[in-house]
Amino acid sequence: MSGSQRIGPGTFVPVVGPSGAGKDTLIRLVADAFADHSGVRFARRLVTRPADSATEDHDSLSEAAFARMVGADDVALHWRAHGLGYAIPLIVDDWIAAGAVVIANLSRKAIPTVADRYSTVTVVNVTASPDILRARLEGRGRETGADIEERLTPVPITIPDGVELVEIVNDREPEAAARLLQGVVERHIREAVRQPAE
Template structure:
């Protein structure tokens, strides 16, 4: 029985972590839906739940095979622990905020995966980046200047996060629950080119 890896992508300031937090609370009692913490070479900051490590610690973890996925962005190293692969192999749905640059690597690690893109208007994005307090003004400007082209991979769900975070989180949670029940992503939303998906037993609740 194989689960599903849900890759949540989108530009900085789109509110991905907040949307994930709303969805995470809805599955707090469901061990078959997990939200793995990212490992980042950045100190703890407001509005983000991650494991902070030094550059040397990150390199040591990578050398020891501790990561399922890694990427570098904004001068920082990001990683997802190898335990996520175990969760998915055991039938769980794992929902993770990742960079669009790793989407091409997903088929090598996860037989079943789906892509969710969170977007937001530039005006709202600018305000959120300024208000969240993680970076200085120079870093905020650099994030705003970084282009955010649509990922090369098809999108299974696009969430425009200009409304309330509860609304956006509810959309993500609904999508995840249907994956958890065994529905192929192509039957849940428009975006992916339809293709025959392997059947998967339903995860008991």
């Protein structure tokens, strides 16, 4: 899917960044702010791992179910990382086609696929210092020492042409970083309102 075939006119806002950066926390805070706004949607990931409600927000599925959905082209996006399968539900395409701003926690490696699938994409890269990332990963108690080291290994971020990148440092209180993410969403809402007149 490319060029004029990309899905629009809505905007996809992938929230990316290293494990422990606090992406799900920021997304939850922003979701609360837009709870009554029909033009803002939050896509829940499908992951081949049980959800830990304290630290992440996703729907779980088996490896077999993941393989079936991907094989049937029944997901909008999918990728694998850290031995797990991840996917974004196909309903996202309908939301974007209807003009919504859609926010989702995504892998950095999925950005090129997102840019090829949707006409307007703003990547929000959430980061934090290595010490804070390590403390958060150790605090959630989900990974072993080797897993933590793997997740702390820097991953380059590739931004395709025509894709906006917004950097958010989430080193302090999450409410401050969430306000920055909320500002990105609000800007796209304003642009969507202006679009018909242009």
